[in-house]
Amino acid sequence: MKRVLQTLAVLAVLGGLGAAVVVSFGLYNVSARVGHLPGVSWVLHTTFRNAVSLRAPKHADVPPLSPEMAELGARHFDAACAVCHAPPGRIRTATMRAMLPEPPRIADAVAGWTPAELAWIVREGVKMSGMPHWPSVRDDEVWPVVAFLMRVGEMTGEDYAALTAPPRMPARAPEGAAYCAGCHGVDGRSGNPHIPRLDILGAPYLALSLETYRGGMRESGVMRHAASEVPETALPDLVRYFAEQGSTDATTGGAGMPGTEGAADGAPRASVPEGRTSTGAVPDGTASPTPGPEAPGTNAPGTDTPGADPGLVARGEALALASSGDRDVPACRACHGPSADRKSADFPELSGQYAPYLETQLKIWRDGTRGGGPRANLMTRAAAELGDDDIAALAAYYASLSPQSAPAEE
Incomplete structure (x- = not known):
């Protein structure tokens, strides 16, 4: 037994010395062009799947994944993730396909994962793969992305475009307004219960919000990314534009859910027909009429819902x-x-x-x-x-x- 232990100790020392030589002299070729040694990809992917399965939240922790959440998730995916994981109707660039590991098309990437597992992957990211973690400590924000991912496998390119196409903006809209209006609406009302109305917040608070998102003081992976997409010099004009949308609407009705924003007498505003997105497009990709270049376009609310208790x-x-x-x-x-x-x-x-x-x-x-x-x-x-x-x-x-x-x- 003593000889066995001595042999194992010698082998361990030799293994350590060998590893030190490989690391110190750069003997292992880290070139993405060369790829992994045989079996390494299998080991890494198997470890990845088992690690996610072990750490994913419980199924009971998965919230209802509504279409409105999926729309928000699609918008964020398009801005932050589509460059690597090509959505329906798009292809990956040659540069993305040259990565190791190669980022899969999103429809392929989500196959075989549960909502809870996808939530863990989106939140935590994956080491040594180029997959970043969620840029905020908030756990709740990953669920809209998961809601989108659970639907993307059945989407066509037209479906995806209907969810993510930028709205048509009035001529007076400043730089970056179309990007913001994709989620928040041309008139700042969003029409999505998970996305705040901007038209009622006022310019000082909007400016403070953007400042704290860009500076990392306010937590939101979605908005930290969005605020960093727009040039800093464009922010004052964006604040002014969206704040002005509420200057003539201070007497409109409440917004418990989209479709219930009404005039002062409580009559509901006209809602987008069932099946339409807040950008005015239908899931089959057929665009509905959009405001002309001089019209103060609106992202109309979604389907009507009963009032609160x-x-x-x-x-x-x-x-x-x-x-x-x-x-x-x-x-x-x-x-x-x-x-x-x-x-x-x-x-x-x-x-x-x-x-x-x-x-x-x-x-x-x-x-x-x-x-x-x-x-x-x-x-x-x-x-x-x-x-x-x-x-x-x-x-x-x-x-x-x-x-x-x-x-x-x-």
Whole structure:
């Protein structure tokens, strides 16, 4: 037994010395042109699949993957991922095909993976493959991408183009506006409950948001990427353009869900016919009429949905006005309205914002993963004691209100 141990020790030392020689003298050829030694690709891919399977979230943790989430995911994929993983209707460039490992077309890449496994891959990335991790600590943002990935295998090129084509912009739109409007709408209303309305936020808050996204102070993989795509010199004009979209719409109805934004009398606005995307295209790729170059185009809301539970709205109102008796939850309206004397431009107006978006934001405030501007700590403390039911109620209340005029910059 002693001789066996001595032999193993000698072999271990020799192996270590051999590895040191290979590393020190560069004997292993790392050229992507040469490729891997036989069997290495199998070892790496098998390790990859088993590692993902071991660490992926539980199936019960997968949220409902709605078409609206898939549309948001498609937009982000097109901006951040399509260059490597060719979507339907496109091919990979020769440069991408020369990578090792070669990034597969997205329809091939997602085959055989569950939603939970795809979420882990999108969030964590893959070492030594060129696949980056999600550029934010937020876990919730990967699910829209997963919603898209679960549908992409059945898409045609026309389907994909209908989801991701840039909207037609009015002539006055500044540089980069079409890129922003792809998600947020030509008029800043988005029409997607997971994407915030910009038309009600006001120029000072929009400018602060872009600054904190670009500077890494506010967490969002989607918006950090988007804010870095647009030249910094274009940001002031973009802020001004989207803020101006709300200057004449301060009396329109609330936006609990797309399709419920109405006039002051509560009558719903005309909705996009069922099956259309917010860019005005249908899944078969047939484009619907788009606004002319001088028209202030809109991304019309999605299909109509029932209003929120009146009891939930009432509960949210009590919390927002601090009349619920819960001393651990401060009044929301002092900073966020609705209030005629709300004067600070440092805080966003919430009236008329989409409920699902508000729920997400309140949850990441509570969980401490949002970040933001110089006063972000105030909201982190304010949301710390909110339960999920409180958050749902507050979101329903603010979404039921008519948008208010944002205060001017102090």
